[in-house]
Amino acid sequence: MQIFARKLLQRISRKQGFQVNGRQRAYSTTRFLDVGQPTPASHPQLVKEGEITPGISAEEYISRRKRLLELLPKNSVAILAAAPEKMMTDVVPYPYRQDADYLYITGCQQPGGVAVLNHECGLSMFMPETSAHDVIWKGQTAGVDAALETFKADKAYPISKIHKILPDMIGRSSRLFHNRETGVKAYVDLEAFRRADSYDMVSNLSKFTHELRWVKSSAELKLMRESASIACQALLQTMLHSKTHPFEGLLSAKFEYECRMRGAQRMTFHPVVGGGPNAAVIHYSRNDQKINNGDLVLMDVGCELHGYVSDLTRTWPPCGSFSSLQEELYDLILQTNKECLKLCKPGTSLLQIHNYSVGMLRKGLKEIGIVNSNGTDPYNELNPTSIGHYLGMDVHDSSEVSYDRPLEPGVVITIEPGIYIPPSFSGPERFRGIGIRIEDEVLITETGHEVLTGSLPKETKHLESLLNNFSYGMGTESHSNVKAAIS
Numbered sequence: 001m002q003i004f005a006r007k008l009l010q011r012i013s014r015k016q017g018f019q020v021n022g023r024q025r026a027y028s029t030t031r032f033l034d035v036g037q038p039t040p041a042s043h044p045q046l047v048k049e050g051e052i053t054p055g056i057s058a059e060e061y062i063s064r065r066k067r068l069l070e071l072l073p074k075n076s077v078a079i080l081a082a083a084p085e086k087m088m089t090d091v092v093p094y095p096y097r098q099d100a101d102y103l104y105i106t107g108c109q110q111p112g113g114v115a116v117l118n119h120e121c122g123l124s125m126f127m128p129e130t131s132a133h134d135v136i137w138k139g140q141t142a143g144v145d146a147a148l149e150t151f152k153a154d155k156a157y158p159i160s161k162i163h164k165i166l167p168d169m170i171g172r173s174s175r176l177f178h179n180r181e182t183g184v185k186a187y188v189d190l191e192a193f194r195r196a197d198s199y200d201m202v203s204n205l206s207k208f209t210h211e212l213r214w215v216k217s218s219a220e221l222k223l224m225r226e227s228a229s230i231a232c233q234a235l236l237q238t239m240l241h242s243k244t245h246p247f248e249g250l251l252s253a254k255f256e257y258e259c260r261m262r263g264a265q266r267m268t269f270h271p272v273v274g275g276g277p278n279a280a281v282i283h284y285s286r287n288d289q290k291i292n293n294g295d296l297v298l299m300d301v302g303c304e305l306h307g308y309v310s311d312l313t314r315t316w317p318p319c320g321s322f323s324s325l326q327e328e329l330y331d332l333i334l335q336t337n338k339e340c341l342k343l344c345k346p347g348t349s350l351l352q353i354h355n356y357s358v359g360m361l362r363k364g365l366k367e368i369g370i371v372n373s374n375g376t377d378p379y380n381e382l383n384p385t386s387i388g389h390y391l392g393m394d395v396h397d398s399s400e401v402s403y404d405r406p407l408e409p410g411v412v413i414t415i416e417p418g419i420y421i422p423p424s425f426s427g428p429e430r431f432r433g434i435g436i437r438i439e440d441e442v443l444i445t446e447t448g449h450e451v452l453t454g455s456l457p458k459e460t461k462h463l464e465s466l467l468n469n470f471s472y473g474m475g476t477e478s479h480s481n482v483k484a485a486i487s
Contacts, residue, residue: 002253006197013180018438020055021071021195024194031238033145033149033398034139034140034143035140035141035146035150036109036110036139036142036146037053037108037109037110037142037144038053038054039150040477045058046306052107052150052151052197053103053107053109053306053307054223054306055219055220055222055223056107056220056223056307057219058107060154060217060219060426061105061106061107061151061152062152064104064105064212065105065117065122066211067212068117068208068209068212069107069117069118069119069122071208071211071212072117072119072175072177072208073174073175074119074174074176075119075172075173075174075175076118076119076173076174076175076176077116077117077118077146077169077170077173077175077177078113078116078117078118078176078177078178078205078208079115079116079117079166079176079177079178079187079205080101080102080106080114080115080117080178080179080182080209081099081102081112081113081114081115081118081178081179081182081183081184081186081187082098082099082102082108082110082111082112082114082126083096083097083098083102083111083182084182085111085112085182093265095266096109096110096111097266098110098111098307099182099210100180100213100307100392100393100394101182101205101206101213102115102177102182102306102317103393104209104212104213104393105117105123105153105209106123106125106151106153107150108125108147108151110128110142111128112127112128112139112141112159113125113126113128113142113147113159114126114159114166114171114186114187115153115161116166116169118169120169120172121154121155121169122153122154122155122316123152123153123154123155124146124153124154124155124156124157124165125151125153125155125156125157126156126157126158126159126161126162126165126186127142127143127144127146127147127156127157127158127159127164128141128143128158128159129143129158129159129160130143132304139412140444143158144156144157144158147256153218154442159186159368159475161291162186162190163190166187166190166193167190167191167192167193170190170192170193170196171192172199175201175203176193176196176202176203177202177203177204177205177208178202178204178205179205179206179209180204183433187265192385193442202236206399206400208429210397210398210399210400210401211398211400211401213392213393213397213398214390214392214397214398214401214408214411215408215409215410215411216392216410216411216412217410219477220308221410221443223305223306223307223308224308224310224391224392224412224441224443224452225291225452226263226305227264227302227303227304227305227308227309227310228310228312228441228452228453229307229452229455230259230262230263230264230303230310231259231264231301231302231303231310231311231312231453232312232453232455232456232468233258233262234254234255234256234258234259234262234301234303235301235312235456236297236456236457236466237254237258237312238251238254238255238258238299239314239316239463239466239467240466240467241254242291242297242316242318242467242472243318243319243320243467244315245347246275246290246291246292246293246297246318246319246389247289247290247291248273248274248275248278248286248287248288248289248290248291248297249273249288251273251287251297251299252273252287254272254301255269256458258354259303263305263327264303264304264305265303265304265305265306266303266304267301267302267303267304268301268302268303268304268309268310268311268395269302269395270285271299271301272285272287272298272299272300272301272313273287273296273298273299273301274297274299274435275289275290275291275292275295275296276289276291276292276295276297276298276433277422277423277432277433277434277435278435279297279298279315279420279434279435279436279437280420280421280422280423280434280435281420281434281435282384282385282418282420291318293319294317294319294323295318295319296315296322296326296434296435297315297316297317298313298314298315298328298434298435298436298437299313299314299315300313300439301313302395305483307393308390308392308393308455309392309393309394309395310391310441310452311391311395311414311439311441312414312439312440312441312453312456313416313418313437313438313439314438314439314456314457314458314463315333315435315436315437315438316463316467317463317464317465317467318340318467320467321464321467321468322460322463322464322466325430325431326434326436327377328368329370329419329431329436330436330460331460331471332361332364332365332368332419333361333417333418333419333436333437334438334458334459334460335360335364336357336360336361336364336417337415337416337417337438337458338348338429339356339357339360340353340356340357340387340388340415340417340453341415341442343356343406343442344407344413344415344442344444344448344449345444345447345448345449346406346407346408346409346444346446347406347407348406348407349403349404349405349406350386350387350388350389350390350404350405350407350413351402351403351404351406352404353387353388354386354387354388354403357387357417358387360381360384360446361379361383361417361419362377362379365379365382365419369428370382370388370421370428370431371426371427372427377425378425378426378427381425382419382420382421382425383417383418383419383420385416385418386403387415387416388413388414388415388416388439388442389413389414390411390412390413391412391413391414391441392412397412407444408444409444409445409446410443410444411443411444412441412442412443412452413441413442413444414439414440414441415439415440415442416437416438416439416440417437417438418435418436418437418438419434419435419436419437419438420435420437421433421434421435421470434461438458439453440452440453440454440458441453480481
């Protein structure tokens with residue numbers, strides 16, 4: 001058999017072809033242009049013809065640029081820089097993630113570029129110049145040709161020309177906008193930029209880009225639904241895994257594995273996996289403890305799919321059952337979650353929903369006995385967080401948009417009531433060291449809302465049924481059984 005296979009390979013290599021229906025077919029020698037990120041030619045399984053990034057068309061990127069120019073004052077210039085590459089050591093980079101504003105406008109997922117937008121020239125992209133040494137170590141990257149052909153820029157130049165071209169564009173403008181947090185030396189060190197800044201002509205661009213990003217397009221919402229779905233499926237599998245593997249680190253790894261197997265590129269943030277008293281640390285990140293029998297575990301997690309993130313939290317007992325004390329406190333958080341979801345509709349603001357949640361939680365904590373109605377109010381110690389935030393390309397998306405802004409259709413928010421009682425809490429000892437949060441993603445619609453994470457169980461009876469009946473030998477192929485159990 002080995003001799004036959006070797007002869008067959010030799011014959012193929014001589015002919016450089018193969019037989020199909022009796023006819024000779026040559027091997028394809030067509031090569032695509034590698035621009036350093038997926039394109040329809042290089043990754044047809046990800047990017048469709050007409051798209052710049054998966055799910056987002058060239059027309060949509062061009063429309064975003066036009067809308068940004070409409071928001072900018074006349075005779076102004078907007079400058080956006082790609083996120084810098086961050087190094088783990090002197091030669092080893094961390095995995096790269098693009099700045100959301102730069103990605104939103106250009107579609108370019110690579111470092112080293114500067115984009116300039118004005119009414120006169122449209123989008124000009126200054127692209128990094130790659131040496132042969134860079135290609136060997138880092139691979140191909142997008143250059144001037146890719147800026148014009150792939151990202152549909154109106155003009156493109158090598159980054160080395162920025163000191164010759166950009167000063168003239170700045171000099172002809174009356175206002176200059178950029179993101180102060182992502183400014184790079186390539187332009188902030190230019191004399192023209194420094195002069196404009198000294199004359200108080202430079203303002204923050206984010207107030208405009210965040211305004212554009214606040215309401216999502218139908219294409220963006222499709223990606224956000226898919227991102228939420230992946231995270232829900234992954235966390236469901238992690239819940240099932242928790243009874244036999246009650247370790248924070250293993251649950252973190254399980255969630256990330258399940259997300260990546262479903263197509264996610266990265267985690268939204270480092271997973272929060274807090275068992276027992278660790279759940280009372282809001283941004284707990286160590287994930288290195290065993291979860292003791294009878295303790296709850298809180299997992300605040302999410303994944304990123306082609307630039308759009310998910311964010312959700314569930315709290316449950318890996319042992320399979322809530323104690324009566326845990327259930328009483330959990331029910332307060334669950335009911336607050338449900339009541340706040342009812343308020344999610346156009347015209348209501350996140351601040352209004354937050355204020356309602358504070359009143360409901362304060363009342364419930366007094367009824368349970370955690371807060372003494374005759375003493376000082378420790379509510380802010382037990383929950384210093386907001387009821388939610390905007391969600392999109394960043395986990396705290398469109399941060400320049402106020403929380404008292406009336407919600408509109410197409411806005412995505414989180415609803416995440418919680419209570420975090422540290423071991424040092426001066427209140428009743430029996431409640432110390434308990435942290436509970438229930439977080440859902442919510443899309444505001446014309447008629448109300450859609451819970452994007454609604455497929456993930458959060459009722460105590462559903463969680464207990466899931467853990468006690470479907471935790472052993474569970475794989476992704478058994479989703480139908482799980483759905484039947486919790487429906």
